[in-house]
Amino acid sequence: MTRKLGIIALESAQNAGNKIDSILSEWRGGEHFLIPAQCPRFGTGEAKGIVKESVRDRDLYILVDVCNSSITYKMDGQLNRMSPDDHFQDLKRVIAACNGKAGRITVIMPFLYESRQHRRVLRESLDCAVMLRELENMGVHEIITFDAHDPRMQSAIPLSGFENVSPALQFTQSLLTEYEDLKIDSEHMMFISPDEGAMDRVVFMASIFGVNIGMFYKRRDYSTIVNGMNPIIAHDFCGESVEGKDCIVIDDMISSGGSMIDVAQQLKARGAKRVLVFATFGLFTNGFEKFDKAYEEGLFDRLFTTNLIHQKPELKEKEWYCSVDVNRYVAAIIDRMNKGESMTELIRPAKRIKEMLDLYKSSGENK
Structure with a gap:
């Protein structure tokens, strides 16, 4: 009703x-x-x-x-x-x-x-x-x-x-629109978790795409506290070889960005073909200079964040940035809730992502 x-x-x-x-x-x-x-x-x-x-x-x-x-x-x-x-x-x-x-x-x-x-x-x-x-x-x-x-x-x-x-559907749409040459299989693609906290997101996406995962874990100095936190000493990697593969790193947010750039650097050092970053919220609390430098050095190829929060005007002008529009998704959520309809497909859009991937693969095979 x-x-x-x-x-x-x-x-x-x-x-x-x-x-x-x-x-x-x-x-x-x-x-x-x-x-x-x-x-x-x-x-x-x-x-x-x-x-x-x-x-x-x-x-x-x-x-x-x-x-x-x-x-x-x-x-x-x-x-x-x-x-x-x-x-x-x-x-x-x-x-x-x-x-x-x-x-x-x-x-x-x-x-x-x-x-x-x-x-x-x-x-x-x-x-x-x-x-x-x-x-x-x-x-x-x-x-x-x-x-x-x-x-x-x-x-x-x-x-x-x-x-x-989950905005996983919108990230998938943006990715498949941005790149026409993706090979979606375990030999050519991996999803990467930048830390232990992002594993659920990575497992969800990798399962639908049918590819393997890798994970970095943060080695911290628990004897020291800096700005209320134990500082990160290093990011150590767990997983199979990333050499020659497109690596998609998924996290909920980018704050200062130091950890994400370190992860991208390590993936490139291990021979990753392309490093693509999905982050639902792009805060960029320390500005964009380090991302500009990392992009110039070839550490990552594209960074995707949603427009769910305020986007700084200069961000939209960056060559390395892709904005993921979620406004229609929010409108659909309001519309469905107001009508008293089920939210399941919107919250976990696995079926629609799978259909999108099948269409992308079939269109590639027909070229």
């Missing part, structure tokens, strides 16, 4: 919200669903949430990009860039402004806030779990995220909806 739909896109996700609304409008006969909302700030930097239309009894979807650092606000007359903490507070303000009137609230948070602080070592906070409990206590019915750093975090809210969506 289709419920009356409403979409609120916070300022951090305004561009994506407009595109998703246009897609849904195209599918649903021209009707638009965006509800205007904002979080104006006082001179102290404090804020309030305002929803400018009624949300009573609506099936409400709130979009937020906690990684959008391009947005600024004034505090004591000085410009501050919005941090993930600021974006999360604004999300709670908008939920609070709905005053419990919405029929159901779903938060679409592609990059799960504090997902990297997901486990406790010694005396540490469990920020991701606390965040999820806060949203649950505020009446959020379901949380939609993409490629969560550790999907086991959903255990913090076992009685609430939590969907961890």
Whole structure:
């Protein structure tokens, strides 16, 4: 049964919200669903949430990009860039402004806030779990995220909806569109995990493609702590020879990028033909200089990330970069949930990827 739909896109996700609304409008006969909302700030930097239309009894979807650092606000007359903490507070303000009137609230948070602080070592906070409990206590019915750093975090809210969506289909589409000469078999292709945490993603993709996997594990200095973490000493490789093969490295995010470039360098040193990188979220917290240099040195051939979070304008101009558009996918998720239909094929799109690969292989054989 289709419920009356409403979409609120916070300022951090305004561009994506407009595109998703246009897609849904195209599918649903021209009707638009965006509800205007904002979080104006006082001179102290404090804020309030305002929803400018009624949300009573609506099936409400709130979009937020906690990684959008391009947005600024004034505090004591000085410009501050919005941090993930600021974006999360604004999300709670908008939920609070709905005053419990919405029929159901779903938060679409592609990059799960504090997902990297997901486990406790010694005396540490469990920020991701606390965040999820806060949203649950505020009446959020379901949380939609993409490629969560550790999907086991959903255990913090076992009685609430939590969907961890894989963008594997969109990465496959982009890869097959970008390259027409791929040989998809174990003699010519491998999927590579840059660390132990990415193994589930790699095993899923490799199983569908029908190729083998390799894995790097991070050797750390556990006697030292730098910036709250044990520094990485080296990346050691486990797996068969990569010589002459296209190696596809998969991870959930690129932060500074140092580990990914080290992995690419080692693969090239082992004789890999091409190194292609899939990362759901491209943060590039230290800029692009090291990636430009690594590309010039031939360490990798193409880097794919989604547009689920804010993309820095200069990134889109890079010769080595390929943007993976996921807006139609998010629109399909909203459409299907609003109609009360199954989400299984969207969350784990193994069947559609397999069909795409079969078509790609048959078209190559017919050339």
